[in-house]
Structure formats: C-alpha cells, structure tokens
Amino acid sequence: MTALIGKKFKDSVLIMADKRITYRETTRFNDDEKKIIALNHNVIFAYAGVKNIIDLPLEELKTFSNKSNSFEEIKTYAQGLFAASLQLFKKLNPDQDYATVYILAGFSADGLPRVTYFSSDNDFQKGNLLEFFYKTFPTSEMEHLREFLINEVDVNKNSLKYYIRKFSAAIRQINSGKVSKNAYSIFLSKKGLQEIDINQHGKFTIVPFNPNY
Template sequence: MTALIGKKFENGVFIMADKRITYRGTENFSDDEKKVIALNQNVIFAFAGVKNIIDICMEELKMFSLGTNSIEEIEAQSQKLFRNSLEMFQKLYPEQDYATVYLLAGFTADGIPRVTYFSSDDAFQKSHPLDFFYKTFPNTEMMYLRNYLINEVDATRTDLYYFIIQFSSAIRQINNEKVSKTAYSIFLTKNGLFEIDIDEDGIIKIVQMNLDS
C-alpha cells in the first residue's frame, strides 16, 4: 500500500509518500522506505505499487540519469526500462497483481517544472502531465484521499509549509494498516533539492540534499 501526493509549483515540484513497505506474500513490513528518489539535481522519481517492478531497473535508471539533466531523455529511457521490468515480473509471477505507477518530475530546458505520470495499465508507454496529483494502492483509499484533498486543501496556495502539513495530515489519517503514519518527501527547486521527513506526530525535519556526498 502506498499513499502518494504531489503538487507542481511555479518554481518547483513537491512529492510526498508514506514510508511503509509490505513484503509480498507475508504480513511483514518496514517503515523506512523512501518512495521519492532524487535521480540527479534536476529530476526526482516517485512510485506506488509493486516495488519488485521498480527495483528491477532502478539502478540502471539512476546511472542513466547521472549522464543527463534532460527530463525528456530520462522519461523516454524510463519507459523502456520499466516496460521490460513489467514483462519480466509478469513472466516470473504470472498470478500476481502488477498494478504500479511512477512519476518523474524535473525542469525542462527552458526552466519550466514538469511532472509526468506513467502506469502499468499501458506498460508505462503513455505519459500524462500533472499539476496536482494523488494516488493510493489499493484504490479503496482513493475516495477518502480525494475527499480530504478537495475539502481540506486549498490547491491555490503557494507556500510549501502549508502543503507539507496538509499532505502529511492526509496520510496519517488513512485508516489502513499498510500505510504508515510517517511520510517522506522531496521538494525539487532550481536552487537545489530539499528532503522532508515527517514523523508519526507530525514533526517536520527539512534538510537540503547533497547528492555528491
């Protein structure tokens, strides 16, 4: 289960997810999974669904992303890699559910923030641009999250701290044992990357990321 929420700003992109990962075929889980990942200083990645599909080619996508800042090139490469990952997973586990989505966010060559959504429904081959977005797996929690975001969140606001509080509150209130009360997020800006950890009490810790360290 994953709760994933994000918003595109005029000067950047903010994406948050809960931190719980459940190990397939067991009741075991951990609450230290970062489902939002910096690929380089210009592009971030987030996922929800089957972690096995993501893991198959994640390192290869990271390596590719270190060689380019082009969000368009990274999107195209990701579609090739994750289509192959999906095919491999389906061959290995033909009876298992494979519903998975991922997001790529970055800046275009002319400095405009861009967020694109890809889904296993079409083998990650169609791209969908987004501005304000949310996703849960399983979909049973989507109605709750949708209603909360519509009724409690003013999407026209521009202050990041407001969205950190509102998005993390939405995640903590999801009543599903597969969703943690903790959350992790990244804010991508032209001035750098900032990671934000939110604990189960809503305490916020913000740190500027240094990918070279």
Template sequence: MTALIGKKFEDGVLILADKRITYRGTEKFSDDEKKIIVLNHKVIFAFAGVKNIIDLPLEELKTFARKTNSLEKIEAHAKKIFFDSLNVFKKLNPEQDFATVYILAGFAADGFPRVTYFSSDDDFQKGNLLEFFYKTFPNSEMESLRNFLINEVDSRKKSIKYYIRKFSLAIRRINHAKVGKNTYAIFLSRKAILKIDINEQGKFHIVSINPN
C-alpha cells in the first residue's frame, strides 16, 4: 500500500511516497518500490493502491510519453488504458478491493505546472486538479496524516528541502505495517528533475537525473 504526499509550486511539482509494497494475500513486503516515475522531461507519474492495476498499462504509458511531451495527450491516453486495466482486475478478482489512485504532474500547454488526480472511484475518468495533496492506503491513516500536514507544515515556505523533511517525517510517523519508513521523491521543475532518497532517519540524498 502507500502514503503519498505532494505539492505544486510556481515552477514545479514535488511528490513523495513511501517505498513499501505488500504482496496481496500474504504478510510479505519489500521496501524498494519507487512509486513515482519520470515519464519524460515534462511529466511525472505517481500511484497508490493496487499495484496490479498500475503495472499492466504502465509500460504502454511510458512508451506513449516518449513520443509526446503533451501533458494533455498523456492524461487522455492514461485514462483509457487504466480504465481498461481496472476492468480486467475487477473481472479477475471480483471479491478483492480495487481502490487505487494515480497522479500525473507536469507542465501543461500553457507552460504552467499542473497536477491531476485520478481515482478508481470513478474508473479514472474524472481528473481533479490539485495544489497540495496527500493519500494513504489504508484509509484509516488519512486523518492523522491530514492533521500533521495541516498543523505542522507551513505552506508559505519556498524551500524544497523544507517540504522533503516535513513530508518524509509525516510518512515516518504513520504506524502501520503496510506503510514503510523509507521514502522517495521527485521534484520536477523547468530547469531540472531531482530524485531524492530519504532513509528512515530522515537523511536524504538528492541527485539530478536525465529523464531520457
């Protein structure tokens, strides 16, 4: 499962998530899943929920994004392929929970950053524009996460490092076996793409990456 937090800035987007995945029907988990993905130099993707629903169309989305920098076209294509993947999952697993969300963030045709949130609640068909966002699966952790972010994060701050520290701390405070303490983030701006690994002590390492 997942804890996912992000914020839109004037010149970019930061998204941070824990790195734990749990294997359905077992108690097993691993802490090396990067749930935020660079699609191209203008668009990043993040997800939370059922990994099976995401995995099936993700390679197709990556291939599509290599052919266009248009956030709008990528959003439209994603809606179709994730809708199809969700329906396949429902048919194969009629008794299982399918709650899943994904986020597409980047620079729109007008040149400004945009973050759009899609949910399995409406079959990924209705995109919601976001400025500041957070999501946890299981949903039981949403209230405590919300309270921390409202009370402990000063949204007037400009420093990316400030938000890395605060967002990773918010996730480390979640006491649930399905949410890990190690986190990963991507900051997409007009000038660079930065990937950030944060360990369970809150120490982080920032690297500039080549999206190609």
C-alpha cells in the first residue's frame, strides 16, 4: 500500500509518500522505499500501486529526462513507456490486480508549475491536472485520509514546514500495516530541489537534493 499526498503552490510543488513497499503474496516489506524520484532538476515523479509496472520502464524514463528539460516531452514519453509496461504486466499476470497511478510534476514551457495525474484505469492515456491531491492503495483508506486532510489542513497556508507536518501526520494516522510511519518528500521550486525525510515521530530534516540523475 502507498499513501501519497501533495500540493501545487504558485511557484513550487511538494509531494510526500510513506516509505513502505510490501512484496506480493508475502508478509515481507521494505521500509526505506523512496516513491518520489527526481527525473532531472525540472521534473519529479511519484507513484502508487504496482511497483513492477513502474520499475520496468523507469530507467529509460530517467535516461530520456537527462536529455530533455521539457516537462511536456517527458510527460508524453512517460505515457508511452508506462502504457506498454502495464500491458506487459496484464499479459504476464492476468489474474493479478494492476491498479497503479503516477504523478509528474514540473515546470512547463510557460514557467509555471504543473502537476499531472495518470491512472491505469485508462492505460495512463488521460492526464488530469492537480492542485491539492492524495491517494491511497487500497482505496478503502481514502475516505479516512480525506476526512483528516479536510479537517486538519488549511490549503491557504504558504509555509513549507506547515505542510510537511500536516501531510506526515496524515500518513502516520493511517492504521494499516502496509503503510510506514516514516515518510519521504521532495520539494520542487525554481531555487532547486530539496528532499525531506520524516521519521515515525514526525521529526524531519530538509536538505538540498543530491542528484544522481
């Protein structure tokens, strides 16, 4: 399961997710997974759902993103990659659930931040623009998360630390063994990328992103 939360500001984007992945048909999990990835200094990527669908084309997407700073070009290229990966997963695993979403956030040609959401429900072919967003798998936790965010978060605030505290609190209050109490976040702005690690007690550190793309 994944809990994914984010917000687009006037000139920046914050995306946060828990850090747990569970291995299908087992009780094993990894509690140090970064589900938000910097493709380059201009575009970040986040996902929730079936990790196999995401992992297969991700390196190719990173390679393409190293050659292009265009958010629009990267968005179009990603759609083709993940649509093909989804079809392959369905073919190889016809009886398995394939529900997966991914988010691309970056600065478009007009210099404004864009956040676009894609879903396996339509084979990643339709992008929806987002402002304030949240997603959980399984979706049974969505109503509970929505209630917390509506009651606890003032979306008119502009403080980065305010949203780090609120979003990480929202993740920690999810009562599921498939969601970590630890969270990871990337903040994208014109000044650069920052990454934030949040532990199970809500303590966080903000550091400049050390690129490996």
